[in-house]
Amino acid sequence: MVRYYSTRGAVTEGVPFSEALLTGLAPDGGLFVPDRIPELPRALPVEDFPALAHGVLLPWVDASFPDAVLADVLQDALNFPVPLVPLSGAGWEGVYVLELFHGPTLSFKDVGARTMARLMGHLVRQRGEELTILVATSGDTGSAVADGFAGQEGIRVVLLYPAGKVSPLQELQLTVRRPGVETYAVAGTFDDCQRMVKGAFVHPDLQGMRLSSANSINIGRLLPQMLYYIQAGLQQDAPPVFVVPSGNLGNLTGGVLAWLGGLPVRYFVAAHNANDFFPRYLQGEDVHPGPSRRTFSNAMDVGAPSNFERLVHLLGPVRLRAHVRGYSVSDADTLTRMRRLYEETGYLADPHTAVGLEVVRRMREEGEQHVPIVVLSTAHPAKFPEIVARALSEVTPEAEALERLKTRPRDAKPLEASTEALVQVLRSSEARLQM
């Protein structure tokens, strides 16, 4: 059974999966990493994603998740397709797009968030406990996490977003009424929301309450992100190059774990927007994480990637630089790539995926002939209508899941931007009853 210890060394004994899952961050502020990497099982059912997931994840969890429970969790969480779409058109031979956006909130985060939520839900019910998940969001993550946890008995989600500072579509996704989820429109910025959440975690009046953050560093979100690399990789005759549109590097870390478990991979490419800390690090520059810059691929606007520490711990700097290449792509090049790709192949990519596809063009120009190349597609283009319109005025991407949202009841309450106001909310059972 895998045990989890901290990247910063304080958890020398290691903790079982359940504890790493419920606490999220290690007590010394480090990230949980496995004490060993289980080898991938030999025969995995490539056509049956939940069954493949079960085979892969079984050695990573502990005795709180018997075989049948884990199978149910994964069957329920991974209930949408993850198609591998070949591009056709001059210059795109051997390039595949791995579409990870067919879940309920149309981003790859559904894979990790839904799985984590069901794993946590099982633990909470088994232990007869109650858990409150606090999420501060600037857009994408919040809806995936809220949707993932919705309806999980014993779990209450309190979601904060900066009022007026998310796009209309993001606001729609954040504010649809979901069972067990309370959404607050905070009169402040995203940083205020984050400060309030951090304040609540250490607030003396909430010490009896079990709080968790379920953010992207949680091992329960990370491990499921191995699965689609494995499914896609096992369908190929040759080890693929994986190109990963990246921000916090959680998606990439999932791929690296799959590779360390034995999946044949030629190498990985971290495709970043103007937030180029990681590509510069990989080039050997002496860089430091800094503030983020705003771009068209805003779910990747990360100046200090949270999983960097974990990646360096898993591979060490030398292996990391040998197996991962990095590129940075401007907004202008992202838009051009969206338009050209559509003209050349008929494929409409969202701005995040387009960063990855632009990187493929550059690799080809630099002489990289390897096939296959698999580009992870992290979001549906219909989530970013304003940016698609800038690139291609003649196309309007649509997604049925978004259309359906427009007819659902919405529910968000205003909240003052202070920790005290959040503490009030958390302490009131009334808020819970209103759901």
Ligand SMILES: *Cc1c(COP(=O)(O)O)cnc(C)c1O
């Ligand atoms: C979160 C996100 C990313 C970045 O993933 P990381 O795991 O943070 O590197 C890329 N694209 C989309 C659409 C996302 O939502």
